[in-house]
Structures are given as structure tokens and as C-alpha cells.
Amino acid sequence: MSALTGHPPRRAPRSILPWLATPALVVFVGFAVIPLVGVLALSFTTWDGIGTIRPSGLTSWRAVLTDPGLPHALWVTFAVMALSWAVQTPLSILLGVFLAGRQRYRAVLGVVYFVPLMLSSAAIAIAYKALLDPNFGLGAGLGIPLLSQDWLGRPGLALGVVVFVVSWQFIPFHTLIYQGGVQQIPKSLYEAAQLDGAGRIRQFFGITLPQLKYTIITSSTLMVVGSLTFFDLIFVLTAGGPGDATRVLALDMYKRGFQASLMGPASAIAVILVLVGLALALLLRRLGGRDAGASQLEGA
Amino acid sequence: MTTMLTKPRRPQKAAHRERQHRSPQPARRRNWAGGLAGWLWLAVVAVPLYWTLITSLKAQSNYYASNPLVPTGSPTLDNYRLVIESDFLRYFVNSVVVTAGAVVPAVAFSFMAAYAIVRGWRMRFLRAMNGLFLMGLAIPLQATVIPVYLIIIRLNLYDSLPALILPSIAFAIPLSVLVLANFIRDVPKELFDSMRVDGATEWATLWRLAAPLTRPAILTVTIFNGLTIWNGFLLPLVLTQSPDLRTLPLALWTFQGQYGVNVPAVLAAVVLTTLPVLVLYAFGRRQLLSGLTAGFSR
Numbered sequence: 308m309s310a311l312t313g314h315p316p317r318r319a320p321r322s323i324l325p326w327l328a329t330p331a332l333v334v335f336v337g338f339a340v341i342p343l344v345g346v347l348a349l350s351f352t353t354w355d356g357i358g359t360i361r362p363s364g365l366t367s368w369r370a371v372l373t374d375p376g377l378p379h380a381l382w383v384t385f386a387v388m389a390l391s392w393a394v395q396t397p398l399s400i401l402l403g404v405f406l407a408g409r410q411r412y413r414a415v416l417g418v419v420y421f422v423p424l425m426l427s428s429a430a431i432a433i434a435y436k437a438l439l440d441p442n443f444g445l446g447a448g449l450g451i452p453l454l455s456q457d458w459l460g461r462p463g464l465a466l467g468v469v470v471f472v473v474s475w476q477f478i479p480f481h482t483l484i485y486q487g488g489v490q491q492i493p494k495s496l497y498e499a500a501q502l503d504g505a506g507r508i509r510q511f512f513g514i515t516l517p518q519l520k521y522t523i524i525t526s527s528t529l530m531v532v533g534s535l536t537f538f539d540l541i542f543v544l545t546a547g548g549p550g551d552a553t554r555v556l557a558l559d560m561y562k563r564g565f566q567a568s569l570m571g572p573a574s575a576i577a578v579i580l581v582l583v584g585l586a587l588a589l590l591l592r593r594l595g596g597r598d599a600g601a602s603q604l605e606g607a
Numbered sequence: 608m609t610t611m612l613t614k615p616r617r618p619q620k621a622a623h624r625e626r627q628h629r630s631p632q633p634a635r636r637r638n639w640a641g642g643l644a645g646w647l648w649l650a651v652v653a654v655p656l657y658w659t660l661i662t663s664l665k666a667q668s669n670y671y672a673s674n675p676l677v678p679t680g681s682p683t684l685d686n687y688r689l690v691i692e693s694d695f696l697r698y699f700v701n702s703v704v705v706t707a708g709a710v711v712p713a714v715a716f717s718f719m720a721a722y723a724i725v726r727g728w729r730m731r732f733l734r735a736m737n738g739l740f741l742m743g744l745a746i747p748l749q750a751t752v753i754p755v756y757l758i759i760i761r762l763n764l765y766d767s768l769p770a771l772i773l774p775s776i777a778f779a780i781p782l783s784v785l786v787l788a789n790f791i792r793d794v795p796k797e798l799f800d801s802m803r804v805d806g807a808t809e810w811a812t813l814w815r816l817a818a819p820l821t822r823p824a825i826l827t828v829t830i831f832n833g834l835t836i837w838n839g840f841l842l843p844l845v846l847t848q849s850p851d852l853r854t855l856p857l858a859l860w861t862f863q864g865q866y867g868v869n870v871p872a873v874l875a876a877v878v879l880t881t882l883p884v885l886v887l888y889a890f891g892r893r894q895l896l897s898g899l900t901a902g903f904s905r
Contacts, residue, residue: 323809324727330712331720331780332736338755338777339743345754356756398648405645408638416649421896422656425884427838429856430877433863434659437870445658448675475651480899487900507638535747539840543860557749564753565845577750588745 343581349574356570367571371579379551380559380576383466384583387555388534390470391477395530396523399478403485404515424479432543435472462552465545469553472544473537481526488522489515524595531587535580556580663687663875670871686875690862695879697851698858704768705854706837709775714829716776717783722813724784725791726799737788743781749841756845770846771854775839779832790824791817827898837884855880 353363371377406417423431438445439458446454458468496514505513538557541547547554547562554562556576564573658675664682665673673679720736727733755774756765764770794817802812818825843857853861862876888895 322727322730324723324730325732327719327809327813328723328733328736331716331784332739334712334716334773334777335740335743335780338758338774339748339751339780340739342751342754342758343746345757346751349753349757360757401644402648405641408641412642413645416645417896418892419649419653421892422885422888423652425834425888426881427840427856427859429838429840429859430881433859433873434655434877436863437662437874438655438658440870443671443870445675448673475655479652483896483899490900532745532747536749538749539856542840543863557747560750560753561841561845570753574753577753580750581746584747584750585745 346574346577346581349570350572350578352571352574354570355568356564357568360570363571367569367575370569371572371575374572376551376554376559377576377579380554380556381579381583383551383553384535384555384557386466387469387473387537387553388531390466391473391534392527392530394470394474395478395481396527398474399481399526400485400516400519400523402478402482403487403489404511406482406486407489420482421479423476424483426476428476428540429543431472431476432540435468436544439468459545460549462549465549465552469537469541469544473534473540476540477530477533481530484526484529485519485522488519492518521595524591528588528591531591532584535584535587556583659874659877662871663878665871667869667871686869686872687879689866689869689872690876690879693858693862693876694850695855695858695876698853698855699883701768701852702837702854705771705775705843706833708768708772709779709836710829710832713776713779713783713832714825717780717828718787718818718825719813720780721784721787721791722817724788726809737784740781740784744785748778752841752845755842759846766847766849766852768852771839771842774842774846775836779835783828783832786828787821787824790821794820823898826894830895830898834884 349360350367351362351364352360353366354360402420406413406420436459437443441447441455441457441460444455446452446456456464459465492515496518497510500510500514536557537555538561541553541555541558542561545553547558557580560573560576560580563569563576654676661678662670662675663686664684665679666681666683666685669679720740724733724737759765759770759774764773798816798820799812802816807815838856839854840856840860843852843854847853847857850861859876859880863873866872866876
């Protein structure tokens with residue numbers, strides 16, 4: 308951050324612009340940057356969340372890295388991330404294309420499609436918990452054995468349910484992104500393709516998908532980094548259970564820190580979470596092949 | 608991370624214009640497969656919502672006995688009365704205070720910062736700051752909740768509404784600055800120049816030129832942050848403990864813990880907590896959706 312002391316080159320020396328940016332910078336540094344440094348510092352301490360904080364070297368890290376729970380939590384985190392991406396992306400693209408279509412009824416369906424966007428994770432998780440209850444839920448009430456399983460009581464099923472509910476909640480948001488992307492594809496491309504006799508499917512794979520490349524990267528980045536923060540939904544729906552079947556990293560951090568009063572190890576988990584997020588974001592940017600934010604600003 | 612949220616178009620305001628722009632394809636024969644899939648997805652979305660609503664109107668006694676997809680012949684509002692008597696009005700007020708208290712400064716600060724970044728791109732300080740905010744996009748900020756908790760305790764704010772407002776503002780800044788900067792960059796340079804010729808200060812230019820011209824973006828960012836903060840769960844869970852200070856999602860969770868066996872009452876609480884947002888959605892759907900689309904698609 309040596310740049311903080313940099314002098315503005317070639318410009319009115321007393322511009323107020325830096326002052327305009329100061330309020331955002333102060334709040335962001337105070338409640339995001341300092342905590343980010345703080346979480347690294349806390350991972351080398353022992354703290355129960357109430358008493359004094361004592362430096363303890365690598366104790367927390369040793370505890371976390373030798374815990375067989377860590378590879379499992381990492382595995383669950385990536386499983387939820389990959390599966391929910393694989394479910395959400397194709398469906399969101401198809402729904403986005405569908406809603407960008409012209410008929411009136413599509414717009415009407417869209418009104419309902421976007422309702423889950425408005426609901427809190429807590430509300431969605433609680434409704435699904437009741438709906439999936441093996442004795443009193445929807446399946447049991449309809450008397451369909453296939454639907455009245457112990458959805459949240461069996462490890463494999465519970466993970467599937469988490470992926471389903473996550474997708475149900477977030478597909479609307481990504482549909483919206485793709486709908487906007489589809490609407491910006493030049494019409495002339497489709498007209499040309501039709502003259503060449505390309506059918507609907509060829510047009511989708513030949514024009515729509517390639518044109519949506521950057522939209523897909525945008526949406527996927529939000530999905531992947533967002534999936535690291537699926538805390539509330541899983542916390543309310545399964546609390547990480549049954550056993551540890553749905554214990555993702557964010558939940559692991561909360562449980563160690565705020566339930567077991569082990570803030571040191573919980574901070575170490577948080578550091579791992581940050582590193583995973585950064586690595587994934589950088590990887591996706593590589594795939595994107597360009598740095599739109601910076602290059603656009605350069606060209607301003 | 609930064610290949611996002613770029614070069615948005617203005618959201619179409621008028622309905623008829625939107626319909627003209629809606630279709631990327633010329634009209635042609637009906638797409639039966641697409642239509643069928645569309646109705647199928649409607650069922651996936653609507654059935655849980657419908658079930659939640661009709662169950663919340665059933666008495667607990669006939670909930671177990673009745674067909675889950677058939678509305679009861681004698682709907683009752685008793686469940687709703689129970690929820691409201693459980694202090695939900697207070698939680699609603701808490702949610703409003705936290706959301707408004709965080710969104711207004713978050714959007715104002717982000718707008719000022721975005722303006723500075725676009726207009727002062729030559730200054731190394733502002734470029735570095737932009738990089739810092741972009742980094743915030745790549746990091747799951749929830750991971751900082753433990754030090755945030757520590758800072759809030761040290762500031763003597765633990766178990767208060769400001770404790771929720773401050774970190775909420777910080778977490779909202781990266782995405783807001785990015786979206787707003789993308790829109791401010793689209794304002795023609797000549798307009799800024801003519802303002803300067805007229806002797807307007809940066810402060811006046813910011814509020815009188817940039818803000819009106821980027822209203823759709825401001826709306827987008829306000830809606831998005833409003834929804835995120837309104838529905839937030841982790842910060843209230845970690846930073847407050849008094850029952851009086853619960854926000855709606857947290858109140859919903861504790862209500863479920865208390866009345867777990869009374870499913871219709873729990874679902875009534877679900878409906879009630881989402882009602883305010885759904886009312887807004889019913890009235891401002893077009894602005895809301897076009898606003899979100901404008902900010903996030905390229």
C-alpha cells in the first residue's frame with residue numbers, strides 16, 4: 308500500500324477527488340481490510356471469544372491441519388460448489404434465453420420465476436425443512452413413498468438437498484444476468500443464421516453460447532465465490548448434519564469459533580476460506596482472458 | 608474477478624420499448640419444447656411457495672390429516688396472530704433500521720468513491736484504492752466475521768444495531784463501487800468539461816450531473832444491497848444477543864426453534880417475514896428486475 312503516499316502526477320495539485328473517496332475507504336479499511344489482516348493474526352493466537360487473546364504460535368494451525376475434519380470440510384465445500392454450479396449454469400442459461408423470448412406468457416412466468424430472489428436464506432431453509440419432513444412433509448402428506456424419505460437425515464441425500472435448495476434460491480439471480488446478456492446479442496447475427504438455414508439448436512450453440520462467454524464468466528465467478536459463503540442456508544437447513552455430511556468451510560469456521568469457543572482454529576479456517584476464494588477468482592479471471600475492470604478504466 | 612458487470616445498457620423504461628427489444632430472434636413457429644420446460648420450471652418454483660402459503664392458513668390440528676396440496680376449507684389466521692404476538696413488529700422495525708441505515712451510506716459512499724476513481728484515474732492513490740475494492744470482490748468477506756466481532760466488542764458496540772450497520776456498509780462497497788464506476792464511465796467527457804467551464808465544483812458536478820445521469824445504476828445498487836442486508840443472517844447471529852435486537856431472519860430462526868412442532872405457525876412466520884419484500888416486488892417489479900439486469904449483464 309505504498310501507493311497511499313503517492314503524489315498525483317500532473318494534475319491540479321489540490322483536487323478534492325481523494326476526499327470524495329475517503330468515507331468508503333475508511334469504512335472498508337476498518338471493517339474489511341483490517342479484519343482480513345486480523346483473521347491472519349488471530350490464527351496464531353488462542354482465544355475463547357470472551358477472555359484475553361494469547362499468542363500461541365502455530366498451535367491453532369497444527370490443530371486445524373491435523374484434523375481429519377478439514378479435508379472433509381474442503382471436500383464438502385467443493386462438492387457443493389461444483390454440483391450447484393453444474394445445476395445452476397445450464398438451467399440459468401436456458402431460462403435466460405427462454406425469458407428473452409418474445410411471447411407474452413414468458414414474461415408472466417418470469418414474474419413467478421424471480422420470487423425466490425426476494426426471500427431470505429433463513430426463510431427458504433425453514434420452509435424446505437418443513438416441506439421435506441419425512442413424517443409430516445409434502446411427500447408424506449401425498450402418500451408417495453419416494454418423496455417421503457428422510458431427506459435431511461441421510462448424508463448423501465442431505466448433500467443433494469443442499470445443492471437443490473441452493474440452486475432453487477440462486478437460479479433466479481443468474482437467470483436475470485443471462486437474460487440481460489441474451490438481450491444484448493445483436494439481432495443481425497440471428498437473422499444471418501436464419502438465412503443460412505440454421506435451426507434453433509444450431510443458433511443456440513453457434514451464436515448464443517459463444518456470445519454469452521463473458522456473461523458466463525461473470526455469473527460463474529459470482530456463483531463460485533458466493534458458494535463459499537453459503538453459511539445461513541446450510542446452518543438453518545441441516546446445521547452441517549447429518550454428522551458432518553454438509554459441514555462446509557464457512558460452517559466449520561462458525562462452529563469452531565462461536566460454538567466451541569476456539570477462535571484461533573476458527574480463524575485458521577477463515578484464512579483457508581479467503582485463500583480458496585482468491586485462488587478461484589484468479590483462476591476464473593485467467594479463463595476470462597482479460598481484465599475488463601482495469602482495461603476499461605485505462606481506456607476511460 | 609473483474610471481468611464482470613461491464614458496459615451495461617440503460618434498462619428500458621417504457622414497457623413497449625422493452626418488448627421491442629426483448630426478442631433476439633424474429634418471430635417464427637412456436638417452440639413447444641421450450642414452452643413445456645418453462646411451465647415445468649414454473650412448477651418447481653411455485654409448488655413450494657404455494658404449499659408454504661396454504662399450510663400457513665391451516666390449523667395445527669388438521670395439518671397432519673389434510674391433503675398438503677389442497678387449501679383448507681376453513682382457513683384460519685390464528686397462526687399469523689401467534690407470530691405477530693411474538694413481537695414480530697419489533698423485528699420488522701429492526702430490519703428496516705439496519706437496512707436503511709446501511710444502504711443509504713453504502714450507496715452514497717460508493718458513489719462518491721466511484722466518481723473519484725473514474726474522474727481521478729490518473730492519481731495513483733485512487734487507482735490503488737480501486738484495486739483494493741476489486742480484491743474485496745474476490746474474497747468471501749464472511750470469513751472476516753471473527754475479527755469483525757472482536758472490533759465491534761472493542762468499540763463497545765456489541766449487541767446494538769450499529770454493530771450490524773457498520774460491517775454491512777463495508778461488505779457492500781466493492782460491488783457497489785464497481786457497478787457505479789462502470790456507469791459513470793459512460794457519461795460523455797464533454798459534459799464534465801462543460802460543467803468545469805461553467806465553474807462548477809467537483810462536488811456540484813457529482814450530485815448535479817453524474818448522479819442524475821446514472822440513476823438506473825444507483826437504483827440497481829440500492830436494490831441489490833437492500834435485499835442482501837435485509838436477508839442477512841450471519842452478522843445478526845454473531846454480533847447481537849438480545850432478543851429485542853433481532854432482525855427478521857434471525858427472529859424467524861429462533862421462532863422455528865421455539866415452535867418447531869407447530870409447522871403451520873412456523874410457515875406463517877416465513878410468509879410474514881417475506882411479505883414486505885414481496886409487496887415491494889409486486890409494486891416495483893419492472894424497475895427492480897431491469898435495475899438488477901442493468902448492473903450485472905454485459
